[in-house]
Amino acid sequence: MVYTDGRFDSRLALVCDDTIAQLVAADEVENVIRLTGRALLPGLINAHSHAFQRVIRGRTEYRTANNKDSFWTWREMMYSAAVRLTPEDVYDASRMAFLEMALCGITAVGEFHYLHRAPDGSAYDDPNLIAKQVVRAASDVGLRIALLRVAYARSGYETEVSPQQIRFIENDPETYLKNVGQLIADLERGSAPTGMEACSDSSGVIPNGRASADAWVGIAPHSVRAVPLNYLKEIVDFANQQRLPVHMHVAEQPAEVSACIEEYGRSPVALLATEGLLGGRFTAVHTIHVTPKAVHMLAEASAMVCACPTTERNLGDGIVPVDDFFKQGVRVALGSDSHVEIDLLEDARELEYHLRLRRMERAVLAPDGSPTAREDLSASELDGAVLNTHASALAARLFACATMSGAESIGAPGGALEPGRAADFFTVDLDDPSIAGASPDDLLSSIVFSLSKTAVRDVVVGGKRIVADGRHARQEEIVERFKALQKKLWG
């Protein structure tokens, strides 16, 4: 059973090498691998990750003394880990995060990477030393990676840099862009990670400045707080010339919005819009504390949003107004961000669930014209096919956030099972207790709203199987190394 074009089809076979050649009737091809009892879906795209933050999972879930705990107190704890990690530690933590991603059906990741310097703030001989460890980790697990290299110049408007941020800082756009150029060149040469292929993509989707279909670079000004306007303009210009994705944290916290208004007299989205910095390759991450006018500005510029609901609920950030984004035609991708959990379909369903809790309604994000309550349907519409088409419309919309929108956001070559796209996909066991008994018509809703990630059986990237029968070939070694790292960090 193959998910393509918004529905499952049990008669289709996928013909591919590293790219999907065609989808044809299964009885027309020889040497078919029959996926009895399984459904095949396009690989999930995780558009926002900080892989090293996997090391603080479970270590921040308590109240600090005399404090109201918030994003800002969590950030202090995150920094205390960030200042200690060696490049090899980052490799081990990243492999652990990427392994868990692979096991839940993720085939490409956008890694928002900001550890550039040594713990004492000095520059490494290679300014991309740690970035390359992260790319190597993705390569060793088998995921595609957009290394979204972060620009970070200051702690905030009229705020001294905290000693805990010295590993992130590149003071000026010239240094930042020189280092980005070096990273692109090194990935092109394939010199960085062992096993990386600096190949060209036969589908021709690789933009200028892109290293390969396996690993490429994006521009990531951290936030309006951390990057002043002149710096921001220069690096976004570079990204546009090179046709690279641009990712930026936007309006995650009310304090960030008020500081931006104090500095520039405009909210972060208004600043970006009026300075001409938004565009089709721009993804605003979080974008929680925004007005309808700001949503309109994002829509006008064809900019995208990346929501990270599992992290946002963990940090108490707030709720992404995806209802407004969809109403105005803004595409929404998903990210597991801090990795408090890694389950991209959980992020997909939370887009909807957070709004249900706020509005005390159901099926908030269902596309217009898809009634989901039986009383909304006329007798003729209760005919099975019509009802089922309607019933899966919401799930299809959420699933597209986890696949196609993610691919568009980070520039990944997958996102859908269509000829010409990368052969990146995963299978689920139809007998898994979490989805058993679903019919083809309600299978996608069952997967999006109820799938346990243990139901994921095979994960294939570029035609290469990286997870077989729910296991990754290097799983034990990756887990053991990570356990040793945690012991070293925390005792």
Ligand SMILES: [Zn+2]
């Ligand atoms: Zn983030």
